[in-house]
Amino acid sequence: MTDVLPPAAIEFIRRSAGSERYADYLREVLVRLVAVNTAGEGSIAEIAAREGQLFDIIQGELAATDSAAGVERVPIDPMIAADPDYTVPLYAIGRDGSVPMAAQIYAGRCNLVATPASVSAVALDTRRDSVAPGRSASRRESRVAGRVDDRPPVILHAHIDVVPPWFGPRQEGPRVFGRGTCDNKAQAAILLAQMRLLNELQADLGVAAARRRVYQFVIDEEIGGNGSLALARDPRLAGASVLVHETTGLRPYCAHRGCVYYRCRLSTDGAADISALEMFPFVVLAMEDEGRRIRAESNTPMFLPTHVQTNHGTLGPFGHACGAVCDHVAFEISARARANAERIGMKTIEFLDDAVAEYVKLYGDKTRQRDPVTGQPKVARHFDVKVVPGPEFHTLRLDVYGRGGHMGALFECDNAITKAAYLLAALMRVARQFPAVRAFGRLAEDGASGGDPRSVPTELWLQGGQGFTPSHRMEDVKTRLRAAARRGGQEYCRFRRAAFRESMVEMTFDLLHNDAYADSPDSEPMRALRTAFAAVGEPWPEALAWETSCDARIYHHKGCSAAIFGAGALEVAHGPNEYVDIPEMQKALAISTLATWAMIAGE
Numbered sequence: 001m002t003d004v005l006p007p008a009a010i011e012f013i014r015r016s017a018g019s020e021r022y023a024d025y026l027r028e029v030l031v032r033l034v035a036v037n038t039a040g041e042g043s044i045a046e047i048a049a050r051e052g053q054l055f056d057i058i059q060g061e062l063a064a065t066d067s068a069a070g071v072e073r074v075p076i077d078p079m080i081a082a083d084p085d086y087t088v089p090l091y092a093i094g095r096d097g098s099v100p101m102a103a104q105i106y107a108g109r110c111n112l113v114a115t116p117a118s119v120s121a122v123a124l125d126t127r128r129d130s131v132a133p134g135r136s137a138s139r140r141e142s143r144v145a146g147r148v149d150d151r152p153p154v155i156l157h158a159h160i161d162v163v164p165p166w167f168g169p170r171q172e173g174p175r176v177f178g179r180g181t182c183d184n185k186a187q188a189a190i191l192l193a194q195m196r197l198l199n200e201l202q203a204d205l206g207v208a209a210a211r212r213r214v215y216q217f218v219i220d221e222e223i224g225g226n227g228s229l230a231l232a233r234d235p236r237l238a239g240a241s242v243l244v245h246e247t248t249g250l251r252p253y254c255a256h257r258g259c260v261y262y263r264c265r266l267s268t269d270g271a272a273d274i275s276a277l278e279m280f281p282f283v284v285l286a287m288e289d290e291g292r293r294i295r296a297e298s299n300t301p302m303f304l305p306t307h308v309q310t311n312h313g314t315l316g317p318f319g320h321a322c323g324a325v326c327d328h329v330a331f332e333i334s335a336r337a338r339a340n341a342e343r344i345g346m347k348t349i350e351f352l353d354d355a356v357a358e359y360v361k362l363y364g365d366k367t368r369q370r371d372p373v374t375g376q377p378k379v380a381r382h383f384d385v386k387v388v389p390g391p392e393f394h395t396l397r398l399d400v401y402g403r404g405g406h407m408g409a410l411f412e413c414d415n416a417i418t419k420a421a422y423l424l425a426a427l428m429r430v431a432r433q434f435p436a437v438r439a440f441g442r443l444a445e446d447g448a449s450g451g452d453p454r455s456v457p458t459e460l461w462l463q464g465g466q467g468f469t470p471s472h473r474m475e476d477v478k479t480r481l482r483a484a485a486r487r488g489g490q491e492y493c494r495f496r497r498a499a500f501r502e503s504m505v506e507m508t509f510d511l512l513h514n515d516a517y518a519d520s521p522d523s524e525p526m527r528a529l530r531t532a533f534a535a536v537g538e539p540w541p542e543a544l545a546w547e548t549s550c551d552a553r554i555y556h557h558k559g560c561s562a563a564i565f566g567a568g569a570l571e572v573a574h575g576p577n578e579y580v581d582i583p584e585m586q587k588a589l590a591i592s593t594l595a596t597w598a599m600i601a602g603e
Contacts, residue, residue, distance in 0.1 A: 001599045010535045012201050017590035026189050026585045032057050033185040034178040037166040040091035048109045055112045065196045068117035076106035076230045087224025087512050111227050112217040152239040153212040154599045158187040159221030163321045163574050174582045182568025182580040187245035194593045211600040221551050224512040228551035238559040241524040244552040247568040252529040254563050255545035257307035257467045258516030261322040264462040265506045275456035277441050279492045284421035286488030302545045303469040309410040312417040312464035316443045322465045324574040325413040327404035329420050330444035334393040334453035337437040341389035349385050355426030356382045366414040378403045379414050393453040408548025409571040470516045482507045517553035525563035532594035
């Protein structure tokens, strides 16, 4: 690669990327991409159909940019299931816990790969199985891998799936809102714009790329990276330089923290006078304590304490994903007491206020921090209590609020499940001071009005994730989380003077399991980004690891040099107000294109 770009190329790329023409193009393509729901929700057939709709849009843009480009819909090889990096998609797991074979999950599904015609070359393998009529590289010469010169290819990568729940696009000035705007369809739009811009550069300046570049638009990154795994396993890609486009806020990374998702089943196992809901705060608080210990032990160059996050994504029906911060959870508590309902409500609020005061000492008070988008407090209030009087039982509804977002931005968010654990634990402790009061709690959706007020859940599912750095092995993190959850269950049983049984707390790790990775800050894609930063006059930042994980680790593990870069704020990804700014996309386009040209233009 070249460490100094020609002034003419710099000027052309900067001027074009910053133009109204490219602003309009990025906006129009982004809105069209976001309008297609590619979240892992619905049946596998529905997910596959929506992926096909999105690939239709991308393929149409590719045809308009370079009609001679090699474009393929490459089937997902079910043999990826034998790879340690394979992840069972959460959306594929049945209600009964059954897991389909990879061949069933990925039948008729694909990634989309494009090789610009100006440097396309025929690869050795000419076999491709059909994805759908007219939609694959059905048994024609493959352009996925191969070389124009002696160097491995440059891979430009973006995933096209998003987390649930999906919501469509809307525009406010230069800002576009919608699920996947920044994570990760802005990056897909940037790659489409880059192909167009590099074609214009070569035509205008009369220059030609000397090295192959391959554009990969992949599925299933959010669940663990199976789409990328299917492409990265090709041994001919070994040694490739990969620029993974993600929501980095225009900061380059060559490392990211690891993450493992957990599923925890809490059960009374038939024991009387205990509740799975009451067990929940003890388990969460024990896991939080263990997470803090892991954070304190972490000491790896490029990694910070904030890379170690303990996130609880879903509690029963509340929350959306293991890797998303939960912003709301609600409980219904039936209380039998001599005091009137109004007094019970007042005392409950008093106790909860004290619990919040303890919570914010550790997690900060997000009601005092401003949302950069709205200017309003990040959290309007910590909780609400409503009391409905009854002849025998008064019913309290407790709503606990947080701020949702990406798990990687946990410390900028506020997890309602963690907060609820503090509040319920405090209520349980203080309840011992009032032996005349009997209370029975459940998740608000679990107890419809008119049901037995004494009913309590005998089973409850808690799901989330634990971030970690290379200071810890993933298997050790799993062992420690499982032990922490067990300790929480034991502590609850001691609290209720009940016998603990192993089946009361069952934790599994059969979902996302992304290992931490760290490449060299002097790898080729990082040097190319450094060259691009210099070309646009941006200071080169200190080498740090990204706060979340992505598919870069897969390519790194398969022998490639991988760096991460893109537009958008991680804090708003996965959240209810996800957005990206078009001017930031234009800046990312300029930097990414300059970095790519530095790698493919020759010495």
